[in-house]
Amino acid sequence: MSDTGASGRRSWGARLVILIPALWLTVLFLVPFLIVLKISLSQSVIAQPPYTPTLDLTGGWQAVRDFAAALSFENYKLLGSDWLYIVSYLRSLGIAFAATAILLAIGYPIAYGMARAPRGLQPVLVMAVFLPFLTAFLIRIYAWINILQREGLLNETLLALGLIREPLIWLSTDTAILIGAVYSYLPFMVLPLYASLEKLDDSLLEAAADLGCPAWRAFWLVTVPLSLPGAVAGALLCFIPIVGEFVIPDLLGGSGAQMIGQTLWVEFFSNKDWPVASAVAVVLLVALLAPIVAYQRLQARALGER
Amino acid sequence: MRKGPSLFNVTSVALGLAFLYLPIVILVIYSFNASRLVTVWGGWSTRWYVELWNDAAMLEAAWISLRIAALSATLATVLGTLAAVALVRAGRFRGRTAFSAMIYAPLVMPEVITGLALLLLFVALNVDRGFWTVTAAHTTLTMCFVAVVVQSRLLDFDRSLEEAAMDLGCPPLKTFFTITLPLIFPAVAAGWLLAFTLSLDDLVIASFTTGPGATTLPIRIYSEVRLGVKPQINAICTVMIAVVAFGVIVAALLAKRGELVRARRAAKA
């Protein structure tokens, strides 16, 4: 497994270590995306599989040419002309952006507090933040239905405290989606932030104080810049999946405007229009390409430079 | 000198943990609610657990989910560990950038896209969808999580330990199994646990890639939840939480016990 084996060349064992996972991911991750791309250029038909053209390689070169000629951008034109899709995309981006901003605002103090906790307690806190992530996502969203519904605990509590006079509508609103998103993705924001804050050397703050910098300015000038990689990683780790989120808007959101994940789901499962669903996926992927690449760069750098 | 936590620090951590745990605690409490109305407290009862026990379809779904989770987590642990070793140890190789991109992309890829893509692959390959397609799909997603967990441990790993083993006459493959694997085992085990719970948890990808006869627990729960809140769902959720919490606590205790045994043996010698 060493790259510097005595022969100086990679042994067959070392090649296998790379080849096996690479092959698996190529077949089950890379190739599927090419298929999505292909089908997004196809037309929906009532058949099995429900799209045309299908590529039949036994037909030789002519079949490939016919296939290529039959591909069209119809589905993309549809996405660009129908407001339903455009609104859906924009809504998803907007909600993901708002959720990420809220996550940063409440995640930072939590991560900062964890990094300040006594050393012995820190692993316990990390585990405590991570543990809900291990208990099913669906369950945690479901738990909020109980709380947010009209006769739910939130309204009951607010009424009991006299803060409101009559029950408010929480469920089936954007607020509910935001609460669900913030709740589900909080560990993804807190843990990268904590990781970068925990590494921060206290003597840096002492040095800043020694050089005449008041504590609040030292926070802005030293702590915040040094925790920036963690903040960016956390933000991307939350933003990207929230844009394509399905379960949260489906269970907590209203029946009105949909997020793009729901749109894709409906096109696929209800309308059985696989080509349009694929086109929706491709456009979503393109929209998310920049943040995904940014995240990968960050991840590779964080893991490579240590 | 470390400054201790301030009141603000303590408060924010406490509120954060409360926010994370309160809904789960409420769910658990309400699973013991005697009343059929989910919002009205009707005293303690275990009737929903009894009903759950008699819900054959739910139990069947749970059994399928557990099998898929165990199998895909094991596969993902093997593949993910290999991928991590390749990323950390293979140095520069052709296609390295593409390789690491394929490892990191699934971590953030919206599930609807991954699910759709995998389904279209299975359709194109003309395989029967069901248990095996869901397992393959979950393996693909979770191996990347395993890879990241194991990779970060491998990066901290002192390479000279492997060199020392080889220097003392241990061949490379044997070195991996006698030195490297035992030392990174906590990360590998954590990876498995993560993969297991992710698989047990997944609704979206499973919905796309499943077929007749392979309704997983989340798919089953989802279809029930869409029809409204039901007390049995609270019960099954509580059971799932208990299983995961039990697993985590056992893992933590095992790690602790290992340390204790070592300490005791050392004290005796």
Next chain:
Amino acid sequence: MNVEPPVRRVYVAGMADGNPEPAASRGAAPGLKPGRAPWAVPGARPLVQFEAVVKRFGGVTAVDRVSLDIYEREFFALLGPSGCGKTTLLRMLAGFEIPTEGRILLDGQDLARVPPHKRPVNMMFQNYALFPHLTVEGNIAFGLRQDGMAKSAIAARVKEMLALVKLEGYGWRKPHQLSGGQRQRVALARALAKRPRVLLLDEPLSALDRKLREETRFELIDLQDNLGLTFVMVTHDQDEAMTLADRIGVMNAGSLAQVAPPAAVYEQPNSRWVADFVGDINLIEGIVASVGLGETVIGARAGGRLRVAQNVEAKPGATVWLALRPEKIQIDTQPPAAFDANCLAGQVADIGYLGDVSHYKVKLDNGLALKVSIANRVRLVERPIGWGDRVWLSFAPEACVVLTQ
């Protein structure tokens, strides 16, 4: 070897002048153990041979055409600043790095195709690299198990090794339950357990504190003596190299600058770089005035004539450097009476009191600044020489070396 045959024989000269007789027969010189000068025996077969070894990492040349012979039972030290390539050289011998060019031979056999786990050399790692999940016994037995040795034989060898490093009763401990010094011993025992042809030591004492380091040095020498093994050590600490090694290879920027016994490296450095790297030195630039009859006269660039008891291989008019160790200079408050000594006058510019010695920085009348160190033989309550005092520095013609490169 690049050491010039000096006319006035310094005590290490026996090795340098190609005399086939072992040094011991002429009465062992200080710092040399009796019967240990195989490098001076013509026809002696080296145990380890580096033949024009080059190692490049990408575009960086870490080791540049190093040729070196190391002999059986020798304690060889590779000394140099960090990044000079000494560790790379050691790792190539262990098999962790492959030479880009050149060959490495052990017992005359080319090691190129031998992977690390099949080489009869063992290494003691700088950070010890003890397996944290194995006990002390498990660590020591690890290499023996790889050879498929019988269980009882392993147990016996482990016991023997624990006794050797004085760690009886620690066999069941885990590495993290040991002190730094104990870990070092375990690492040593582990590397010695297989009775390697060559033991490689990568900065073996650098992780220990000073007191322990000094004690351990002598233990290492005894160990090597008793076991009769060949040791190759890498270190950046010249005291360590001086006390431990039979020969030192001084490395600079990937090349071997000088290979010689410790005393020769100190007293007969072959270049300004070696002179400057090993110990403290004054380098005085000058021009050769005359050479002959075992004496060279040099005109210092800054003024004044200096006599050196050495025939220099340089024509009159050539630029040379006179290397002079600070402790070889006499400092007086009056002009010295000695007739044949070199003498320079100046003023004390700085004094550093270190307890056992005092360092003086003297600004000479000709503008040069020289470092002088004086052993404090009596208790000093008040310094006999103070700041700004006018002093005379004198040194014998035998005290200095002329360097042409």
